[in-house]
Amino acid sequence: MATFISVPLKKSSEVDLVKPLSKFVTSTYPAGDEQGEYLRAVEELNKLRKNALGRPLDKHESSLEILLRYYDQLCSVEPKFPFSENQLCLTFTWKDAFDKGSLFGGSVKLALASMGYEKTCVLFNVAALASQIASEQNLDNDEGLKSSAKYYQLASGAFGHIKDTVLSALNREPTMDISPETVGTLSLIMLAQAQEVFFLKATSDKMKDAVIAKLANQAADFYGDAFKQCQYKDNLPKYFYFQEVLPVLAAKHCIMQANAELHQSVLAKQKKKFGEEIARLQHALELVKTVASRYDEYVSVKDLTDKINRSLTAAKKDNDFIYHDRVPEVKDLEPIGKAALVKPTAISPPLSQKFTDLFEKMVPMAVQQSMSIYNQRKSETVNRLVGTMREATNLCNGVLASLNLPAALEDLSGDSIPQSIAEKARNVVQQGGLQSIEQLIKDLPELLTRNREILDESLKMLNDEETTDSELRTKFNQRWNRTPSGDLYKPLRAEGANFRNILDKAVQADQVVRDRYSTHCDMIALLCKPENELNAAIPSANPTKTLQGSEVVNVLRSLLAQLDEIKKERETLEGEIKAVTFDMSITFLTALAQDGAINEEQLSLVQLDQLYGSYNQKVQASLRTQEELLGKVQTSHQEFSSLKQSNADTNQREEVLKKLASAHDSYVEISNNLREGTKFYNDLTEILLKFQNKCSDIVFARKTERDELLKDLQQSIAREPSAPAFNVPAYQSAPAAPAAPAGSVASAAGPTPAPRTVFPVQPQQAQSKPQPPARPPPPNPQAASTAPASSQPAATPANNPPPMAPQAQGPPYPTYQGYPGYFQMPMGYNPYAYGQYNMPYMPYQSPGQGGYPAAPPGGQPYPGYPQQPPQQQPYYPQQ
Numbered sequence: 001m002a003t004f005i006s007v008p009l010k011k012s013s014e015v016d017l018v019k020p021l022s023k024f025v026t027s028t029y030p031a032g033d034e035q036g037e038y039l040r041a042v043e044e045l046n047k048l049r050k051n052a053l054g055r056p057l058d059k060h061e062s063s064l065e066i067l068l069r070y071y072d073q074l075c076s077v078e079p080k081f082p083f084s085e086n087q088l089c090l091t092f093t094w095k096d097a098f099d100k101g102s103l104f105g106g107s108v109k110l111a112l113a114s115m116g117y118e119k120t121c122v123l124f125n126v127a128a129l130a131s132q133i134a135s136e137q138n139l140d141n142d143e144g145l146k147s148s149a150k151y152y153q154l155a156s157g158a159f160g161h162i163k164d165t166v167l168s169a170l171n172r173e174p175t176m177d178i179s180p181e182t183v184g185t186l187s188l189i190m191l192a193q194a195q196e197v198f199f200l201k202a203t204s205d206k207m208k209d210a211v212i213a214k215l216a217n218q219a220a221d222f223y224g225d226a227f228k229q230c231q232y233k234d235n236l237p238k239y240f241y242f243q244e245v246l247p248v249l250a251a252k253h254c255i256m257q258a259n260a261e262l263h264q265s266v267l268a269k270q271k272k273k274f275g276e277e278i279a280r281l282q283h284a285l286e287l288v289k290t291v292a293s294r295y296d297e298y299v300s301v302k303d304l305t306d307k308i309n310r311s312l313t314a315a316k317k318d319n320d321f322i323y324h325d326r327v328p329e330v331k332d333l334e335p336i337g338k339a340a341l342v343k344p345t346a347i348s349p350p351l352s353q354k355f356t357d358l359f360e361k362m363v364p365m366a367v368q369q370s371m372s373i374y375n376q377r378k379s380e381t382v383n384r385l386v387g388t389m390r391e392a393t394n395l396c397n398g399v400l401a402s403l404n405l406p407a408a409l410e411d412l413s414g415d416s417i418p419q420s421i422a423e424k425a426r427n428v429v430q431q432g433g434l435q436s437i438e439q440l441i442k443d444l445p446e447l448l449t450r451n452r453e454i455l456d457e458s459l460k461m462l463n464d465e466e467t468t469d470s471e472l473r474t475k476f477n478q479r480w481n482r483t484p485s486g487d488l489y490k491p492l493r494a495e496g497a498n499f500r501n502i503l504d505k506a507v508q509a510d511q512v513v514r515d516r517y518s519t520h521c522d523m524i525a526l527l528c529k530p531e532n533e534l535n536a537a538i539p540s541a542n543p544t545k546t547l548q549g550s551e552v553v554n555v556l557r558s559l560l561a562q563l564d565e566i567k568k569e570r571e572t573l574e575g576e577i578k579a580v581t582f583d584m585s586i587t588f589l590t591a592l593a594q595d596g597a598i599n600e601e602q603l604s605l606v607q608l609d610q611l612y613g614s615y616n617q618k619v620q621a622s623l624r625t626q627e628e629l630l631g632k633v634q635t636s637h638q639e640f641s642s643l644k645q646s647n648a649d650t651n652q653r654e655e656v657l658k659k660l661a662s663a664h665d666s667y668v669e670i671s672n673n674l675r676e677g678t679k680f681y682n683d684l685t686e687i688l689l690k691f692q693n694k695c696s697d698i699v700f701a702r703k704t705e706r707d708e709l710l711k712d713l714q715q716s717i718a719r720e721p722s723a724p725a726f727n728v729p730a731y732q733s734a735p736a737a738p739a740a741p742a743g744s745v746a747s748a749a750g751p752t753p754a755p756r757t758v759f760p761v762q763p764q765q766a767q768s769k770p771q772p773p774a775r776p777p778p779p780n781p782q783a784a785s786t787a788p789a790s791s792q793p794a795a796t797p798a799n800n801p802p803p804m805a806p807q808a809q810g811p812p813y814p815t816y817q818g819y820p821g822y823f824q825m826p827m828g829y830n831p832y833a834y835g836q837y838n839m840p841y842m843p844y845q846s847p848g849q850g851g852y853p854a855a856p857p858g859g860q861p862y863p864g865y866p867q868q869p870p871q872q873q874p875y876y877p878q879q
Contacts, residue, residue, distance in 0.1 A: 003252075003299050004135040004193050005245055007128040007155070007186060010121050010177065012053045013093035013111075017046040020697065024081060024088055027690060028368075034361065041358035045073060052122070059132045067129060068352035071122045074115065075349040076357045079364035083115040085488050087694070089701035092118045093708065097128065097177040098241040108175055111708050113701060116169030120162055123347070124178055127158035131190060134197075145201045149342065152194035157345035159187035185229040185242075187344060189249065192222030194342040196256065209270075213263035214339035220256035221338060223249050251295035255304065258287040260336050262308055265315075274315065275325035276333060281312040283330045367588045370600040374584050377604050381612050385577050385619050389570045392623050394669065396563055399630055401661040403637045404654045406560050409553055417535050421657060424664035425527040425534055431671060433528040437517060440674035444510050447681035451503060454688040458695040459496050462489050465699045472706070479713055482705060492695060499688060506680065513673050516666060523663030538660075539653045552639045559633045566626055573622070577615050582607065 021042040029035045052070040057063035082088045093111040110117075134151035138144035162183045166174055176182055199215040227249040230242050261284035268276040285308050288301045319325055349355075363371075400406070407418040417425075466485035473480040517524075526537055584607060591598050 003248060004196075005189055005248060006131040006135040008097050008241070009057070009125050009128045010097040011095045012121065013109075014054060015049070015090060015092055017049060017090065018042055020088060020090055021045070021081065023693070023697070027693070038359065038362060044358050045077065048073060053125075057129060059129070059136050061133065064126065064129050064133060065352060065354065067122065067126045069355055071119065071126060072350040072352050072355040073358060074119045074122060077359060078115045078119070079366060080359050080362045081115075082365055083113075085113045085483060085701075086491055086698055089113045089698050090115070090118075091701060091705050091708075092121070094121045094175070096175045097124070099176070109712070110175045111705060112170065112172070113705070114170060116165075120166050120169050120174075120178055123158050123162055124183070126351075127155040127162075127186070127190070130155040130158070134193070139197070139200055142201070142204075145197055145204070149194045149197040149201075152190045152197065153342055154345045156187045156190035156194065156342075157347055159183040159190060160344045161347040163187060181229070185226060188222060188226040188229055189245070191342055191344060192219055192226055192249075192252070195219040195222050195340065196252070198341045199256070199259070209263040209266040210337075211339065213260045213267065214337045215341065216256045216260035216263065217336040218338040218340050220253050220260060223253040223256060227253055247295045248298050251291045251299040251301075254287040254291045255299065255301060258284040258291075258301075258304065258308065261287070262304075262311070264336050265311065269315070273325070274319045274323045275327045278312065278315050278319060278325075278327045279330060279333060281308055281315060282327075283333075284308050285312060363585055363589065364592065366592060366598055367585055370588045370598045370604075371585055373600050374588075374604045374607075377608060378611075381608050382577055382580075385612065385615060386574050388619055389574060389622065392626055393567055393570060394665070396567070396626055396630065397665045398662070400560070400563070400633070401658055401665060403633070404658045404661070405556065405633070405637065407657040407661060408637075408640070408654065409556055409560075417531065417538065418657065421534075421538075421660050422531065424661065425529075425531070428524065428527045428664060428667050431667070434521070434525055437524075437667070437670060437674065440671070440678060441514060441517065444674070444677060444681070447678065447685070448503065448507065448510075451681060451684055451688055454685065454692055455496060455499050455503070458688070458692040459493070461695050461699045462492060462496075465702055469702070469706070472710075476713060479716075480709070482709060485702065488698075488702075492691075492698070495691065499684075499691065502684070506677070509673075510677060513670055513677070517670050520663045520666040520670075523659045524667050527660060527663060527667070538656050552636055555636045556633065556640060559629055559636065563626065563629055563633070566622055566629070570622060573615065573618060577612070580611055580615075582611055 022039055025035060025038045025042065029038060048066075048070050052066045057067070083090060091111050091113045093109055094117070096108040096110075099108040130151040134148040134155065137148040137151075139148060160183070162178055163180045166178055166180060166183070195215065196219045199212065199219050202212045202215050227246065230246050230249060261280040265277045265280040265284070268274075268280060285305070288305045288308060291299060291301045292305065319327075406420050462485075466489060469480075469485040473484065526534060529537070584604070587603055587607065588598050588600070591603060
């Protein structure tokens with residue numbers, strides 16, 4: 001009776017995990033021990049997949065352990081790599097476990113770039129292999145019963161987990177074997193079988209009949225639910241697998257119910273309810289008779305039937321002679337209780353006891369993404385603080401240059417170069433003067449062009465692939481059922497548009513720098529000249545030595561010294577701000593472990609405020625101090641200007657000194673801007689190269705997926721009928737002649753093509769050749785002998801001989817020469833051979849062969865054929 005149902009495994013195509021995962025690791029993590037460890041882990045993961053899916057698995061716990069380890073590793077890897085169609089694209093192809101395919105098309109398969117799809121299919125194989133291992137257990141001992149129940153519950157839990165997660169994991173229609181309806185039904189079947197195993201264990205342990213009856217009744221209930229699922233779901237009966245399973249489920253439902261009634265009858269006997277005992281035994285006997293009559297080829301119930309018959313005979317005998325208790329109707333009996341001792345095993349990785357995470361040190365992608373956003377927020381905070389200080393310093397320099405300070409205080413003689421101007425000139429010369437700026441300006445267009453070319457080439461790859469996808473979608477319409485490239489490339493196009501916008505803004509910034517350089521170019525060139533030429537270029541003025549020791553000059557010098565001190569403090573403060581570091585990954589990992597998600601914005605803002613709050617206060621204090629000092633400088637400068645002797649020469653000299661001071665400040669700022677621009681373009685080149693690689697990878701993956709889909713479509717089109725079905729006329733539906741082989745009925749799809757050979761067809765091949773419909777009896781010999789007397793031997797298909805009555809055929813003809821006792825079929829019989837092969841026609845007479853088209857009188861040759869000598873001639877000439 002112990003017929004248990006197992007599930008076949010799905011088959012997967014080979015996938016190279018090493019190349020794409022290694023490429024991601026090398027592009028994401030810097031070279032070193034950590035990167036090398038991750039690359040070795042990628043190799044191990046690829047080996048693990050080959051062991052789990054690349055070879056046949058034995059029905060043993062060790063094989064199941066390999067599958068469980070691979071599934072656990074997938075669950076661990078999935079959050080640590082950006083698996084998706086538009087990022088890290090890995091296409092997994094799996095065949096339908098139940099669809100056996102056809103001769104030309106092969107079995108149904110689905111290819112998806114989804115790690116969730118891979119996990120679902122691997123978990124299906126875990127459940128299938130668990131069901132096979134459970135069905136192989138020896139149920140005659142306790143160990144076998146315990147193992148079988150454990151594996152059936154694992155299979156039920158795995159199938160149930162797939163039912164709950166498959167649609168969200170795939171985001172599209174799955175194949176039928178992993179659809180929610182199918183795996184839900186399989187989960188019920190496995191649960192019913194686990195309950196049956198507990199029933200068998202209770203029976204072998206000779207537990208109380210009340211307990212055994214409840215266990216059996218619960219098992220019958222589970223089998224009934226599974227049977228209803230198989231029977232009423234539209235798609236399941238299409239599978240041959242479920243066509244075979246359906247009668248087993250129906251039989252098991254009846255058998256378990258019969259067992260429940262049998263053991264409940266014992267309980268009724270103990271309570272001296274002899275009529276109830278007989279009613280339950282009769283019901284049990286009806287159930288097993290139903291199984292024996294309908295499902296005997298699937299399940300044997302002989303032993304159970306004999307046991308029920310013996311109990312029923314004894315009960316009837318005792319009741320008839322002793323008790324005379326009334327036998328109630330089955331519908332009036334109290335329902336038997338139920339006791340469910342099984343439940344689906346919860347699927348919560350890790351499932352393997354030997355699991356070790358190959359990528360234990362790698363943080364999940366959620367943490368990586370949060371870290372990326374945090375680093376961006378940190379950079380924005382640093383740039384804001386540093387930019388605020390630099391703007392304040394530039395403002396201070398601009399105000400002092402407009403007041404000709406400190407040059408005005410140093411130029412009291414009126415005929416020498418002020419000390420500050422001389423230092424500024426030396427600083428410009430040390431930094432390279434005009435040549436360094438001009439070289440940096442010259443390099444910018446080349447860097448810009450290189451970045452534009454990389455971006456344009458990347459977007460061109462996307463455009464070309466999207467155009468091809470659109471053309472194929474237009475050609476195949478709904479058959480082209482993959483994600484449209486336009487939808488898939490939206491994130492990449494948005495990223496490309498962002499890069500384009502960045503380049504456009506960079507071009508505008510470059511132009512601003514060029515314009516500023518053009519404005520101050522002459523004065524910068526003057527600063528680059530030797531000291532005597534610079535002194536000669538500055539106009540002379542009347543001396544103002546009377547102001548040398550005045551109080552206003554001393555105040556101005558004190559204020560300028562304080563401003564210089566503020567500038568130095570800002571430089572130190574800028575270095576401290578840039579040097580701040582904090583490992584935010586620990587905070588994000590803790591949040592992910594506690595809450596299952598990361599509130600990046602809240603965590604980042606709190607941490608950044610702790611890190612840079614004090615620096616922000618120092619920057620604001622520096623700005624307020626500078627503002628106060630500049631106000632005092634302007635007031636003191638007004639007093640200083642009123643004391644100086646004002647004339648045209650003095651004003652002209654001050655104007656030149658102001659321009660020289662401003663030219664130095666502009667030179668320093670332009671140089672910094674150009675160096676930052678050069679670094680920006682070089683850094684952007686690396687980012688754009690990664691973007692290009694990302695585009696290249698996804699386009700390659702899409703091309704591979706496109707080729708697979710085209711291949712599947714071609715096979716699908718080849719399986720379709722070339723013409724719609726049509727109704728066969730009634731007169732052609734008559735049974736064929738008795739001599740026709742059973743397998744020779746013509747197919748409604750169309751005639752079978754004529755054989756392209758001159759050699760006879762072997763009997764195995766001849767069975768598939770369609771035969772003509774039944775014909776009237778053959779004409780009499782006289783009519784047959786006179787009608788074709790003047791006809792010529794058939795030379796073309798148009799001169800086929802008339803149909804003949806089926807006659808007994810001789811033994812099969814060989815296709816080679818020199819075999820004694822057999823004769824070659826005459827060439828004239830096969831009208832399709834002429835014009836196809838250059839074979840000689842060798843007429844002969846075959847003693848054992850029936851006549852063509854009808855048997856002539858004895859001793860007479862066939863009409864239209866030359867007389868043959870009596871001896872046997874081989875078909876091929878003898879050497």
